[in-house]
Amino acid sequence: MEPYKSQIGQPVSRLEGHLKVTGTARYAGDYSVPGLLYGYVINSTITKGKIISFDTSRAKALPGVLEVFTHENRPSLAWFDLQYADMDAPPGSPFRPLQDADILYNGQPIGLVVAETFELARYAATLMDIEYEEEAFDTDLRSQQHLARSPKIGMATMLKPLPPKPKGNFEKAFNASPNQVSAEFFHGTEHHNPLELFATTTVYEGKGKLTIYDKTQGTINSQMYVANIFGLKFKNVRVISPYVGGAFGSALRPQYQLFLSVMAALKLERSVLVTLDRHQMFTFGHRPPTVQRTRFSADNNGIITALNHLAIGETSRFEDYTEVVVNWSHMLYPAANTLMQYKLVELDVYSPLDMRAPGGVTGMHAIESTIDELAHKSKIDPLQLRLTNYTEIDVSLNRPYSSKELRECYLQGAEKFGWDKRNPEPRSMRRGNKLVGYGMATGIWEANQLPAKAEAILTGDGKLKINSAVTDIGTGTLTVMTQIAADELGLPVEDVEFAYGDSKKPFAPIQGGSFTVSTVGSAVKAVGAAMRKKLFSIAKKMKGGVFDGADLKDVSFEGGRVFITNDRSRSVSFQEIIAANDNKPVKLSKFSVPSILKLKKYSRAAHSAVFVEVEVDEELGVINVTRAVTAVAAGKIINPKTARSQILGGMIWGISKALREETIQDDGLGKYMNQNLSEYHIPVHADIHELDVIFVDEKDTVVNELGTKGVGEIGIVGMPPAITNAIFNATGKRINQLPIHFDMLL
Amino acid sequence: MNNFTYKRAESIEDALAQNNSGGNSSYLAGGTNLVDLMKYDLTRPDSLVDLNRVDGHHEIYETPEGGLLLGAFVTNADTAWHPIVEERYPLLSKAILAGASAQIRNMATNGGNLLQRTRCYYFYDANVPCNKREPGSGCSAIPGYNRIMAILGTSESCIAVFPSDMCVGLAALDATVHVEGPTGSRSIPFADFHRLPGDTPEIDNTLLPGEIITGIELPANGFSKNYSYLKLRDRNSYAFALVSVATGLELDGNVIREARIALGGVAHKPWRVREAEEFLAGKTADAASFGQAAEIILRGAVGFPHNAFKIELAKRAIVRNCMMALDPESQLPGAQPSV
Numbered sequence A: 001m002e003p004y005k006s007q008i009g010q011p012v013s014r015l016e017g018h019l020k021v022t023g024t025a026r027y028a029g030d031y032s033v034p035g036l037l038y039g040y041v042i043n044s045t046i047t048k049g050k051i052i053s054f055d056t057s058r059a060k061a062l063p064g065v066l067e068v069f070t071h072e073n074r075p076s077l078a079w080f081d082l083q084y085a086d087m088d089a090p091p092g093s094p095f096r097p098l099q100d101a102d103i104l105y106n107g108q109p110i111g112l113v114v115a116e117t118f119e120l121a122r123y124a125a126t127l128m129d130i131e132y133e134e135e136a137f138d139t140d141l142r143s144q145q146h147l148a149r150s151p152k153i154g155m156a157t158m159l160k161p162l163p164p165k166p167k168g169n170f171e172k173a174f175n176a177s178p179n180q181v182s183a184e185f186f187h188g189t190e191h192h193n194p195l196e197l198f199a200t201t202t203v204y205e206g207k208g209k210l211t212i213y214d215k216t217q218g219t220i221n222s223q224m225y226v227a228n229i230f231g232l233k234f235k236n237v238r239v240i241s242p243y244v245g246g247a248f249g250s251a252l253r254p255q256y257q258l259f260l261s262v263m264a265a266l267k268l269e270r271s272v273l274v275t276l277d278r279h280q281m282f283t284f285g286h287r288p289p290t291v292q293r294t295r296f297s298a299d300n301n302g303i304i305t306a307l308n309h310l311a312i313g314e315t316s317r318f319e320d321y322t323e324v325v326v327n328w329s330h331m332l333y334p335a336a337n338t339l340m341q342y343k344l345v346e347l348d349v350y351s352p353l354d355m356r357a358p359g360g361v362t363g364m365h366a367i368e369s370t371i372d373e374l375a376h377k378s379k380i381d382p383l384q385l386r387l388t389n390y391t392e393i394d395v396s397l398n399r400p401y402s403s404k405e406l407r408e409c410y411l412q413g414a415e416k417f418g419w420d421k422r423n424p425e426p427r428s429m430r431r432g433n434k435l436v437g438y439g440m441a442t443g444i445w446e447a448n449q450l451p452a453k454a455e456a457i458l459t460g461d462g463k464l465k466i467n468s469a470v471t472d473i474g475t476g477t478l479t480v481m482t483q484i485a486a487d488e489l490g491l492p493v494e495d496v497e498f499a500y501g502d503s504k505k506p507f508a509p510i511q512g513g514s515f516t517v518s519t520v521g522s523a524v525k526a527v528g529a530a531m532r533k534k535l536f537s538i539a540k541k542m543k544g545g546v547f548d549g550a551d552l553k554d555v556s557f558e559g560g561r562v563f564i565t566n567d568r569s570r571s572v573s574f575q576e577i578i579a580a581n582d583n584k585p586v587k588l589s590k591f592s593v594p595s596i597l598k599l600k601k602y603s604r605a606a607h608s609a610v611f612v613e614v615e616v617d618e619e620l621g622v623i624n625v626t627r628a629v630t631a632v633a634a635g636k637i638i639n640p641k642t643a644r645s646q647i648l649g650g651m652i653w654g655i656s657k658a659l660r661e662e663t664i665q666d667d668g669l670g671k672y673m674n675q676n677l678s679e680y681h682i683p684v685h686a687d688i689h690e691l692d693v694i695f696v697d698e699k700d701t702v703v704n705e706l707g708t709k710g711v712g713e714i715g716i717v718g719m720p721p722a723i724t725n726a727i728f729n730a731t732g733k734r735i736n737q738l739p740i741h742f743d744m745l746l
Numbered sequence B: 001m002n003n004f005t006y007k008r009a010e011s012i013e014d015a016l017a018q019n020n021s022g023g024n025s026s027y028l029a030g031g032t033n034l035v036d037l038m039k040y041d042l043t044r045p046d047s048l049v050d051l052n053r054v055d056g057h058h059e060i061y062e063t064p065e066g067g068l069l070l071g072a073f074v075t076n077a078d079t080a081w082h083p084i085v086e087e088r089y090p091l092l093s094k095a096i097l098a099g100a101s102a103q104i105r106n107m108a109t110n111g112g113n114l115l116q117r118t119r120c121y122y123f124y125d126a127n128v129p130c131n132k133r134e135p136g137s138g139c140s141a142i143p144g145y146n147r148i149m150a151i152l153g154t155s156e157s158c159i160a161v162f163p164s165d166m167c168v169g170l171a172a173l174d175a176t177v178h179v180e181g182p183t184g185s186r187s188i189p190f191a192d193f194h195r196l197p198g199d200t201p202e203i204d205n206t207l208l209p210g211e212i213i214t215g216i217e218l219p220a221n222g223f224s225k226n227y228s229y230l231k232l233r234d235r236n237s238y239a240f241a242l243v244s245v246a247t248g249l250e251l252d253g254n255v256i257r258e259a260r261i262a263l264g265g266v267a268h269k270p271w272r273v274r275e276a277e278e279f280l281a282g283k284t285a286d287a288a289s290f291g292q293a294a295e296i297i298l299r300g301a302v303g304f305p306h307n308a309f310k311i312e313l314a315k316r317a318i319v320r321n322c323m324m325a326l327d328p329e330s331q332l333p334g335a336q337p338s339v
């Protein structure tokens, strides 16, 4: 027998990769059920006001159009806000599609055409005669800053703590410090734009029963939402989402196509598919525009003395969306005087929505740019400044970190990048007609864990099946969970099936915040451990007494067998155990709950150090990120291949955020103007050059059973400031508005 | 998108007849622009006459006069990679390849490229005023976000840009457009093909209703020794030009015998200023001369709040591109692009 290799830490390729690249994997909009009807959404063309009249008769007259739903003829629905709230709902009153005649934002869904073909539904949607009464609106954050107020507190604040209380005396300490920096930052709106369009296929099964294929980051979240609003029994609503073509937070909340598809299916008693088009992908959540002001100071030894960070974010008029923007600097830099402020401005837009590293990537850009400027002013190397202020404890909460190998990230990243070759003088490095700049930044993202359940079944053929409701949003969840289960029972990956993406399966929370491996992985590990115990207890009772006198701690599980660790000749196969169990499969489930008491004593976070080289064409302004190295400490890396892909994706998104991507907003019209992928610029191949990822060893026995911290967001947070700092080094210009357009450097 | 009938034309005569058979009909070539416009419900033809199977005009061949004729129905990709185009008109090849994406160039045709519509955001949004889409409704771009708009030849009714890269190359090369229409055939010098918006921005060009582009003729001189195409945009590929420059030079040592400079991304048509080209004739080929020419070319340019940078950017791009044209090596396939 080959020596057994732990499945954890293996670069296993995505198990569903072949299905995806051959087009075999079916997404929410790919289920052709008999008699399927197609819905197309009608969106408001004004920003604020009321619908005065809504004449659908021209559309209804078309043969093949079954119904046009509007606020006037929709079925009656749930009454209370709570019934519309989902697992990710911020405090406030969730948006209710087709509720009434009121228009709250541009692009609001105001109707649904249902027809026999998609093309017909789309055409019919152009035949509406709608009269509006328009009202004045405001969509411009910058001009409305004076209205900023504190956010409301709600359930969401549990995972998104408000800023910590002030420490010391910021103003006094700042004013007394020899090195002071203040800066203002602006980030515009961004839209998630996953490749897969939002779609829901509601299969009408009769008798109040529905099977729903939904694009979602949480099958149970969608199930609860549908059951609550439409007054259905939980068990009669089954939500399936085996493949998700990217989501990045946009599917953390049920979107309006789910609501409309279910509403139409129940009313018409037919199966209905509603797909949004790319334009409509800009008519629900987005990353909010944010204004930030920082004031940081240091003494002459480079010790940071005072930190002030203010963020003013956009929210809608109906919900208080918040994110953690200003809490990070004090987690990294132990200043004695701090003042952290976070405020919201209500505007006539849809509620913002978590988008990859929500708040973190926003805040860290301001923080790490300001730190860079502080280093420049203090004439200290930016890396040295960070090392001088390095801390093993999170002073913002006075707790030690459960583990923190950030120093190693700094050192290994700097070494690999060649940071020592940097000339700190801006505009001093050149390559041909290009200015060259080096920049660096720190990244941080919290490591959380939520409760989840998993079920394990071992069958007569010795194979293991694990069930969980969790989705795989393209991150590699399927592969990684399979590895964790395989490892726990010493099976090869091929003998483990991870079945997921189905609300009928055991509970998993929404998939986001980089907590899925820690959350669902812990449940999988727990149920795997329980399975080992159970198998051993059956084996012990088997005839022959192979394990007489042995305890669970004396045995190992490898290659589908249990054996005495010190005497491999004493062994039993899984098949034999199941045979001894009257040929009945062994089935059990486990709830895994984070050990709050233990966790409360620590701060838990993944860290990164990012090093970037840019070339800037001096005359034309054109910027290229020619090299980037990210060194990550994120606890145990279950699968270095999928983890590396996550970090690379984050780095590319960081390039996008710094230099490419923006939702263009016309505040005079109160709407977004580039609602397509031709004008909403994300990087193309030609924008991406050398990218390097280092995983630094990090042992963490506190964070969870697996010692994992999650890698979904840490890849993006440090990238934008590292890029803007490199641009400063290249050009001497500090541009604090993202994305940086090349003409800003002319 | 509305319902429409689809007809496949066998010949130009057939296409003209089908198009004339009443109603609101459109010619379909690669469809890369037309079908988008239909999907956005910005145009509602009730019939499409497909030109792709018309006999003839699918070839590229050398003319007895020493030039080259590009069939209207040849794809942008086949044109850019055609051996004669690559060898004798590499400026055109470069301009085409700077545009769109490989997939789109595989579908897009030479005729269609000349007739693509502007990419003004407001033109593509049927719910906001736009004089080009709906004459008399107003222009949303002037008070709006005008980063991608024009700085030359604008009018009070429209500041949109004609987005083609290929046409910037064709303008520099002094191409001629051959068309056939209900009343016979004619040839239009490239400079007269596209027009400025004036107070009729709904009209992009001088093609008459029903006319079909059959070919584009290039004169003998392709400036194949000293040429360059430079495109500045918001990402390194697959984005329209904020400013682009096509340059062709004839040199006598380091003295300029003839110069061609056309700009894209700055006006309602590819922008050429003869006066600047005449100025350069006889001058030393250096940054100083090109800089002076750039001043002439940008004379009269007016910026809007979000695009005033284009004026200075265009001047610098002209100088850079002309300098690149002096260095044929920088133009070879695989050479590091300058930006």
Ligand SMILES: Cc1cc2nc3c(=O)[nH]c(=O)nc-3n(C[C@H](O)[C@H](O)[C@H](O)COP(=O)(O)OP(=O)(O)OC[C@H]3O[C@@H](n4cnc5c(N)ncnc54)[C@H](O)[C@@H]3O)c2cc1C
Pocket: A678, B026, B027, B028, B029, B030, B031, B032, B033, B034, B035, B036, B051, B072, B073, B076, B098, B099, B100, B101, B104, B107, B108, B109, B110, B111, B112, B113, B114, B115, B116, B163, B164, B165, B166, B211, B212, B213, B214, B238, B239, B240, B241
């Ligand atoms: C996402 C995207 C990015 C792009 N980026 C660029 C870019 O960077 N640079 C660039 O230059 N272009 C770009 N393009 C535009 C592309 O080059 C044009 O869409 C294409 O050239 C149009 O050619 P077609 O054959 O597909 O025309 P169609 O879409 O078929 O037709 C366009 C118009 O021309 C008419 N027509 C077509 N052929 C004839 C003919 N022979 N006679 C008379 N009328 C005719 C049609 O009726 C229609 O009105 C981009 C397009 C897209 C969708």
Ligand code: SF4
Pocket: B118, B120, B121, B122, B123, B129, B130, B131, B132, B133, B138, B139, B140, B141, B142, B157, B158, B159, B160, B201
């Ligand atoms: S610039 Fe021209 S195309 Fe754009 S909105 Fe104004 S009129 Fe329309």
